[in-house]
Amino acid sequence: MIAILDYGSGNLRSALRAFERAGKEVVLKLTLAEALNKMNEVTISYDRKKDRNVTNNEMAVVSSRSFNPDDTKKFAGALGDPSRMAANFAGVVAGNDSRNDIVVRGNSPNAMLWQMEGVNIPNPNHFGSSFNTGGPVSMLNANNIAKSDFFTSAFPAQYGNANGGVFDVMLRDGNNQKREFVGQIGFNGIELGAEGPLAAGSKASYVVNYRYSTLAFMQNLGIDVGTGGATPLYQDLNFKITAPTKSKGKFSLWGMGGISSIDLLGQDVDTTEVNFYGSRDENTLPRYKSGVVAASFEQSLSTKTWAKFTLAASGSKNYFSVDSIDLLTDATYRRGEGSFTDLKYSAVLNLTHKVNSKNAIHAGFTHDLSNFDYFNKDVYNKGNIDTVRVDNKGAHNLTQGYVQWKHRFNARLSANIGLHGQYFDVNKQFVVEPRAGMRYALNEKQSINAGYGMHHQTMPTYNIFVRNAQGEETNRDVQFSRSNHLVLGYENNFSAVWKLKTELYYQLLDKVPVNDYPSSFSMINIGADFVPSDQSNLVNEGTGTNYGVELTLERYFNKGYYLMVTGSVFESKYKGSDKVENNTAFNTNYALNILSGKEYAIGKKGDVIYGNFKLTTVGGRYFTPLNLAASEAVSFAVYDETKPFSEKQDAYFRLDIKLGWRRDFKKSSMEFAVDLQNVTNHQNIFAQGYNKYTNAIAYEYQLGFFPVPMFRYTF
Numbered sequence: 001m002i003a004i005l006d007y008g009s010g011n012l013r014s015a016l017r018a019f020e021r022a023g024k025e026v027v028l029k030l031t032l033a034e035a036l037n038k039m040n041e042v043t044i045s046y047d048r049k050k051d052r053n054v055t056n057n058e059m060a061v062v063s064s065r066s067f068n069p070d071d072t073k074k075f076a077g078a079l080g081d082p083s084r085m086a087a088n089f090a091g092v093v094a095g096n097d098s099r100n101d102i103v104v105r106g107n108s109p110n111a112m113l114w115q116m117e118g119v120n121i122p123n124p125n126h127f128g129s130s131f132n133t134g135g136p137v138s139m140l141n142a143n144n145i146a147k148s149d150f151f152t153s154a155f156p157a158q159y160g161n162a163n164g165g166v167f168d169v170m171l172r173d174g175n176n177q178k179r180e181f182v183g184q185i186g187f188n189g190i191e192l193g194a195e196g197p198l199a200a201g202s203k204a205s206y207v208v209n210y211r212y213s214t215l216a217f218m219q220n221l222g223i224d225v226g227t228g229g230a231t232p233l234y235q236d237l238n239f240k241i242t243a244p245t246k247s248k249g250k251f252s253l254w255g256m257g258g259i260s261s262i263d264l265l266g267q268d269v270d271t272t273e274v275n276f277y278g279s280r281d282e283n284t285l286p287r288y289k290s291g292v293v294a295a296s297f298e299q300s301l302s303t304k305t306w307a308k309f310t311l312a313a314s315g316s317k318n319y320f321s322v323d324s325i326d327l328l329t330d331a332t333y334r335r336g337e338g339s340f341t342d343l344k345y346s347a348v349l350n351l352t353h354k355v356n357s358k359n360a361i362h363a364g365f366t367h368d369l370s371n372f373d374y375f376n377k378d379v380y381n382k383g384n385i386d387t388v389r390v391d392n393k394g395a396h397n398l399t400q401g402y403v404q405w406k407h408r409f410n411a412r413l414s415a416n417i418g419l420h421g422q423y424f425d426v427n428k429q430f431v432v433e434p435r436a437g438m439r440y441a442l443n444e445k446q447s448i449n450a451g452y453g454m455h456h457q458t459m460p461t462y463n464i465f466v467r468n469a470q471g472e473e474t475n476r477d478v479q480f481s482r483s484n485h486l487v488l489g490y491e492n493n494f495s496a497v498w499k500l501k502t503e504l505y506y507q508l509l510d511k512v513p514v515n516d517y518p519s520s521f522s523m524i525n526i527g528a529d530f531v532p533s534d535q536s537n538l539v540n541e542g543t544g545t546n547y548g549v550e551l552t553l554e555r556y557f558n559k560g561y562y563l564m565v566t567g568s569v570f571e572s573k574y575k576g577s578d579k580v581e582n583n584t585a586f587n588t589n590y591a592l593n594i595l596s597g598k599e600y601a602i603g604k605k606g607d608v609i610y611g612n613f614k615l616t617t618v619g620g621r622y623f624t625p626l627n628l629a630a631s632e633a634v635s636f637a638v639y640d641e642t643k644p645f646s647e648k649q650d651a652y653f654r655l656d657i658k659l660g661w662r663r664d665f666k667k668s669s670m671e672f673a674v675d676l677q678n679v680t681n682h683q684n685i686f687a688q689g690y691n692k693y694t695n696a697i698a699y700e701y702q703l704g705f706f707p708v709p710m711f712r713y714t715f
Helices: 012-022 069-074 082-086 214-220 628-634
Strands: 004-007 027-030 064-067 092-096 099-104 112-116 148-151 165-169 180-186 189-197 205-212 233-244 250-261 282-300 305-325 332-354 359-380 385-408 413-424 429-441 446-457 481-492 498-515 538-558 561-575 581-583 590-602 607-618 652-664 669-677 685-691 696-701 706-714
Touching (some): 082 165
Antiparallel strands (some): 282 305, 385 413, 429 446
């Protein structure tokens, strides 16, 4: 929103209150009468990074919102996880209870782009992989995150190689005035953190947080945690070191990384329960590690020009092995194994130039040099026959550049236009993507917004080098998939703490990789099962559409109370090479979230008690029905691909309640809380599968009632 407020002499205080109330980029026209007393100049400063009403990226017009990391600690069900918190936003649906994959407006979780401090990063989750963007536990530590941006459509020209959404994570600087420490234990692990000045009197600071799996810690103490050998082991580290320069610049060294493993052993599988993650006749051993380290330098080149340059190295390694168990002899045979290693070197430059009060230009480039080493095979006949799916190592380059111009026509109307370009050297393809946005202020509080964006995305590296039955890599020439986004929105900031926002959107996807023969397969659905696709001989002939309407009503935390209601109604369809329109794997048709919480101060010792609740209901997903006779013949699940995504699961429903107590001491604080997940113990279907022991269709259900305690001490 842009407004010009004209105040006469004596009304400076009113002007400042209006500036604070608007919470947007505001031009103040102040008329002052000459006074007899000589006074110092009046300076009005504004830090966009501290205004939660707007995004960090000033070019964002539609389908964007700021992400407040404190909400991950406050909201019921979030468990300190940024992805689980983002699932509360309008147009976003969680993958399932056991993972934090996020579905944005009917797009695959693989269509998400993760950035940290402007750098494209690998999957930031434990037990993740190179071919998806989610996992059971996030490596991102909410204690290290600053206000960040989340985009669900038509995102600014700065972002590329993504068709669905963008999570642009920023890291906070440490406290450069005094040292602070935090100890915490909860669902995400046992955590220790520290921050403070690098040296006495120094303006340089550090912040670091380390986390270790709670269940693994208990097991190491000899405590039976009731999971047998299937105890999740993981640990992660987040850090940032910041040092200001004499030339009003800033140098920072930052990073994030983690390792995780779990042993899913057949001997520990409960055969009385359906378990699609493990079977009594197999051992599965997944291993995963991922991380990024970078050095950034940002500098004001002049009063109007700012630049930031970053060099980064990131990587991930995913290894798994599966052994079949002969239940009569207990002998084991290798059934499959895979190793997927990525190592990426990145250079990123971003420039901002404010031409004048009406015009601003943003530009920059990103270059990612990726080295990969992929191997994946299936083994049959008790380890005697191999089918190699992927066996390749090498390097590829993805180069991206952008330029974007923002113009304020007058006090009410502003617009931006931009171009994003990218070149991928595997298929020698170069694309240029136009982006545009417009905002018209109806008055000081209300605005109408519109946006358009063309977006392209490469296939995952694994899929590019998949082999067909003849051992040929037939997907090397597959081009980018493409998505055109159109958005129309309305916003009303009807008070300093209340906000209403609604959007209509339409997305047209084309050039989606599909089979080169009539088939319902489409890469648009990859990410639903969290395993790689081995489809070969792909061509860019698939299409898809996502369209819907969203509503957000939000009251920011104020006077001990907050409320957020988000809802969306949508359709998500696709066509494979058979040209038949079907539901996508992510078409749930609707989603509704209601979150609220209240804090109460009690007594005279700084005690606070609080309660938060979250109610979520989501339409059931569509799934492909099982062919029971074919499944019985081969002793594993065979689906009826002639009826893709034709049957619908029951609707998802879940109520979470978080209760807690906090005491603030003179120099420290202590907090205890319990997050009661799914308090009604509602049975939500996770997946449909085949039980080879009973020769029947089986359902696995999502998380039942599950209390998660948390203790935090800050000093």
